[in-house]
Amino acid sequence: MKKLLIYIFLPLLILGSCTKLDQEFYSQVTPETFFKSEKDILAALNRPFTHARWYVGEDRWNLQEHTADNFAITTKGPHWYNGGENERYHYHTWTPDDGWIWGSWSGTLMGIALALDARSDLEKLDYTKFALTAEDQQAHLNQLNTLIAFFYMRGLDFFGGLPIFNSLEGENLPRNTDQETFAHIEQLLKTAIEKLPKKEDADERAVGELTQAAAAAMLAELYFNAEVYVGRPMFQECQQLSQDIIDGKYGPYELDAVWYGPHSFRNDRSREVIWSIPSEFNKLQYDWFYSSFYHYNSREYFGQDMGANNGAHLTPSRRPDSTLYQNEWKLGSPFEKFSNGDLRKSPYRYLGGGNYEGMFLIGAQRKPDGGVIRGGEEYKDRPLSFRDQVGRFSEVGPGKKYSSITQLPSKMSEGEENTGVRLVKVPIPTLADNTLRWGADNPVIRLTEIYYMLAECKWRRGDVTGAAELINTVRRRNFVNGADPNPVQPATFDKYRFIDEWSIEFLGEGRRRTDLLRWNMFTTENWWDHKATASEHLKRFPVPTRAISGNNNLQQNPGY
Incomplete structure (x- = not known):
């Protein structure tokens, strides 16, 4: 053996x-x-x-x-x-x-x-x-x-x-050293790009294969983060590769016209997806997050039969007294980073026939037929409503631990069953359409990432206007008739707006730490209940x- x-x-x-x-x-x-x-x-x-x-x-x-x-x-x-x-x-x-x-x-x-x-x-x-x-x-x-x-x-x-x-x-x-590992990755990808097949038809369905564009995108990503990995900025190399991918050198890809295109039940037909991992109900399904993200009774909201453990949620945008966190720090508050009117910001609703709207579980939770969903712990037998806040609200009142909401601490130890907004990036049908369950593939690389990498490379090399145009091209699809109330303006396009744009577009797609590292924010910035450590060694895990x-x-x- x-x-x-x-x-x-x-x-x-x-x-x-x-x-x-x-x-x-x-x-x-x-x-x-x-x-x-x-x-x-x-x-x-x-x-x-x-x-x-x-x-x-x-x-x-x-x-x-x-x-x-x-x-x-x-x-x-x-x-x-x-x-x-x-x-x-x-x-x-x-x-x-x-x-x-x-x-x-x-x-x-x-x-x-x-x-x-x-x-x-x-x-x-x-x-x-x-x-x-x-x-x-x-x-x-x-x-x-x-x-x-x-x-x-x-x-x-x-x-x-x-x-x-x-x-x-x-x-x-x-x-091996960081540089040796980097060089090994680089050589593997350069060789693969020359020998992999190229997608020829824009409407070709994705089945999980790796193509020239996927290898080129990985190489672009390697160069994009090279300063973190090996201490050598390679944004120029990333910019060229990203532009080539967008220009179709490695196959025909284009942005979806609607925000949910690369995430939907039919995303194997998305022209935006460069590499996805197929998912199918009762086979190799893309579902690992469900038990952690959702409440025990979220099955009633989705009209489904699946249990969950009520763990993960967005960090809060609001203090316990409902005012926004605005001056304490610039990172975090992910839900309120979405502009009002953004089609993604509304509550998730399955509309039937594989169609849906919204991307979050927030506020009063109701069944598809409008029935009230009730809690099972702090809010047992009472209506369940998810808050964009962290605090033990059930312990406020006469004879309780806190006499008023203003006394509530907001930190990691103070959650309740209704704490936090829940992300629904992967659509979930009702049992009536259960053949669609876990029908959305996992898009590991999509063209939007290439647009954002190209934009950041331009920004870092002084072309702020070009960077703003690329970001706004993606943002427009998230609003009715493309009417974005808060487009990126070159005059105010600073690093915090850029890291917010990465957060908004790629929320929950498993890349946030890497983006913060590239902007030197992972160990140097505060966010909700997290104080900057300024410890260089924490940029890597042991x-x-x-x-x-x-x-x-x-x-x-x-x-x-």
């Missing part, structure tokens, strides 16, 4: 990884004897993509969003304290023993190993024996190379340099204790 595979996988299996490995690896089974048909080839190719489906959510999403300014998991009475772990992420006091960090380290290396194993098998095959071509083989191998680069880039973002391995032989490898205990060649990141 391959030594490195054992080294990476065995701890995961012992610790109960949520990714099931249904393949057994025996040295005596060779690709030439195992693969019998094109179906076997595609099964091997798709296995690491199945891991990627899991990887882009859960622990990785948590590290990106719950350490930043837009999301929190407050303690709600007896729930969600979790030994203080949620607060440690929010306050930037995490440790090498915390679970999301281990899950992200091990999940990254596992993804690389799975893709390498598939590549090793497929590159040995004579594709002509399966009625396939050498071009098909190159496309498959370079999809895997692109996926390997994707995992490495996420790992570089989280931890810095990683062990670089090109086969599954060997064990206890040391970490190598997990469990990883170092299994490999004494691994060096810990400075500061931990």
